[in-house]
Amino acid sequence: MKHPMNSAAAVCGLGLTDMGRVYRSAEDLAAEAVYLALEDAGLAKSELDGLLINAGVTDSVSIPLHITLGLKELNVLTYMQGYGSSAGQMIQYASMAVANGLANYVCCVFGDAPLKEGQRTGSAYARAGRRNAMASLYPIYGFAGALPMYALAAQRHMDLFGTTQDHLATVALTQRRWAAMNPRATKREPLDLAGYNASPWVVEPFHILDCCLVSNGGVAVIVTTAERARDLKQPPVFVRGFAQAHNHDVGLTGNDPLIHGPGARAAPRALAMADATLADVTQCQIYDCYTYTVITTLEDYGFCAKGEGGPFLAEGRLAPGGALPTNTGGGELSSFYMWGMTPISEAVIQGRGQGEERQAANDLIMVSGNGGVLNYHSTLLLSPEAA
Amino acid sequence: MNNEISWLPEPDEQNRPFFDGARDGELRLQRCGDCGGWMYPVKQRCQHCGSTSLDWHAASGRGTLYSHARLQRVYHPRHEGRLPIILAWVDLEEGVRIATNLVGCDPAEAKAGMPVTVTFEQFPDDAVIPVFQPA
Numbered sequence: 001m002k003h004p005m006n007s008a009a010a011v012c013g014l015g016l017t018d019m020g021r022v023y024r025s026a027e028d029l030a031a032e033a034v035y036l037a038l039e040d041a042g043l044a045k046s047e048l049d050g051l052l053i054n055a056g057v058t059d060s061v062s063i064p065l066h067i068t069l070g071l072k073e074l075n076v077l078t079y080m081q082g083y084g085s086s087a088g089q090m091i092q093y094a095s096m097a098v099a100n101g102l103a104n105y106v107c108c109v110f111g112d113a114p115l116k117e118g119q120r121t122g123s124a125y126a127r128a129g130r131r132n133a134m135a136s137l138y139p140i141y142g143f144a145g146a147l148p149m150y151a152l153a154a155q156r157h158m159d160l161f162g163t164t165q166d167h168l169a170t171v172a173l174t175q176r177r178w179a180a181m182n183p184r185a186t187k188r189e190p191l192d193l194a195g196y197n198a199s200p201w202v203v204e205p206f207h208i209l210d211c212c213l214v215s216n217g218g219v220a221v222i223v224t225t226a227e228r229a230r231d232l233k234q235p236p237v238f239v240r241g242f243a244q245a246h247n248h249d250v251g252l253t254g255n256d257p258l259i260h261g262p263g264a265r266a267a268p269r270a271l272a273m274a275d276a277t278l279a280d281v282t283q284c285q286i287y288d289c290y291t292y293t294v295i296t297t298l299e300d301y302g303f304c305a306k307g308e309g310g311p312f313l314a315e316g317r318l319a320p321g322g323a324l325p326t327n328t329g330g331g332e333l334s335s336f337y338m339w340g341m342t343p344i345s346e347a348v349i350q351g352r353g354q355g356e357e358r359q360a361a362n363d364l365i366m367v368s369g370n371g372g373v374l375n376y377h378s379t380l381l382l383s384p385e386a387a
Numbered sequence: 388m389n390n391e392i393s394w395l396p397e398p399d400e401q402n403r404p405f406f407d408g409a410r411d412g413e414l415r416l417q418r419c420g421d422c423g424g425w426m427y428p429v430k431q432r433c434q435h436c437g438s439t440s441l442d443w444h445a446a447s448g449r450g451t452l453y454s455h456a457r458l459q460r461v462y463h464p465r466h467e468g469r470l471p472i473i474l475a476w477v478d479l480e481e482g483v484r485i486a487t488n489l490v491g492c493d494p495a496e497a498k499a500g501m502p503v504t505v506t507f508e509q510f511p512d513d514a515v516i517p518v519f520q521p522a
Binding site for chain 1: 394395396397398399401402405406426427428429434453454455456457458459460462463465466471472474475476478479482483484485486487488494498499500516
């Protein structure tokens with residue numbers, strides 16, 4: 001029997017601002033993204049009756065955005081936070097809201113502006129100088145932001161399974177090939193292995209090119225019912241399945257959170273909702289805060305056995321022309337970093353068939369959102385065809 | 388000793404036993420008086436059973452290396468001239484996983500699963516923090 005949420009909702013609007021060194025407030029970027037999404041969908045502002053808001057590292061977009069936007073009759077409004085899993089979560093809650101009649105058109109919006117003129121890109125994410133002695137231990141040891149923990153995760157994978165630096169490099173190089181075909185991507189110049197190896201170490205085994213970009217920008221996605229979406233301007237992208245899974249405290253032993261992520265629990269439930277199997281998935285948009293995240297997420301989803309992610313992607317499988325095109329816009333490593341909205345926005349473009357020279361088979365698109373240090377996870381399955 | 392450099396904020400009432408323990412050469416952690424579970428960092432309430440009966444006790448200081456990585460950028464004055472520093476997550480025998488540094492170890496020799504034991508590092512301002520070395 002078909003799950004009641006399988007194809008009940010669809011994405012009907014997408015708004016993307018300029019990305020990167022756009023020196024405006026996160027709230028203004030979020031507001032622009034909403035207007036762009038309305039225009040994209042062919043909707044009047046007065047028709048928008050739901051707004052879900054998520055803010056990035058600067059955490060400076062919240063409920064007052066509805067005032068900035070002059071939205072007068074909202075039936076759904078909240079600020080949400082699940083870190084990198086938030087964007088996927090917003091699509092899920094929006095889908096449930098429209099399917100159950102809480103609202104007709106729910107806009108999910110993300111805005112962030114960590115880049116300041118004259119400031120190094122990494123500084124917004126490397127929060128140091130906490131006044132509490134216990135919390136201060138982390139920067140004293142060298143744990144500044146999420147990056148070191150992901151480096152530890154990659155190193156454990158290397159120690160346990162023999163994953164190599166070249167495997168990490170393959171993720172970066174493959175995604176740069178995709179980015180070269182994406183006019184919105186920040187980094188489009190060709191990258192080879194020598195260029196990757198020459199990029200500075202940050203926390204070994206991560207070169208700077210193993211790390212996502214830091215970007216200012218805003219992204220908005222409008223969700224409505226499948227029926228309404230069919231009558232609008234853009235080809236609908238149906239929400240076929242979804243799930244979330246979140247890890248317990250990683251500060252206790254007896255679990256292996258850097259290797260076994262919560263995506264392993266989310267994927268089977270999302271696929272069951274979609275009445276699909278992994279074999280039906282024709283492309284992936286994987287949250288790629290670091291190169292390692294792609295390897296471990298594909299393993300968690302079951303595309304290959306745990307530990308075999310390195311050899312799996314070394315065969316060109318994720319590249320243009322490969323069997324499982326992945327992060328076709330260049331991902332967070334090479335296009336732009338809008339947390340979970342990076343993979344979702346590319347999935348919508350691909351789902352509509354608007355990927356132009358980077359368009360890949362879009363029958364079923366698997367999208368991941370990942371927050372914390374592999375702690376918080378959302379999975380979406382999107383398709384141009386309703387079930 | 389250079390007392391003008393303060394690398395560590397003054398401990399507060401909640402976390403002082405941890406830093407006093409380090410000065411005494413002891414890895415002192417919270418343990419629940421009801422269920423016996425250990426925890427780190429400072430908690431107000433036992434995360435295992437919910438009890439508020441928490442006391443500080445000396446942990447064994449023994450554990451295994453859960454994972455490691457090499458810090459190649461200076462984020463704190465302590466890192467100056469010492470790179471690469473080995474970042475480590477250590478699984479203690481008490482069931483607690485703690486973020487720390489691995490010292491006295493060639494970075495190429497560090498490997499997940501290796502046994503480690505606590506040692507202590509004194510700062511220029513006399514503060515002391517626990518770090519770990521190969522057992």
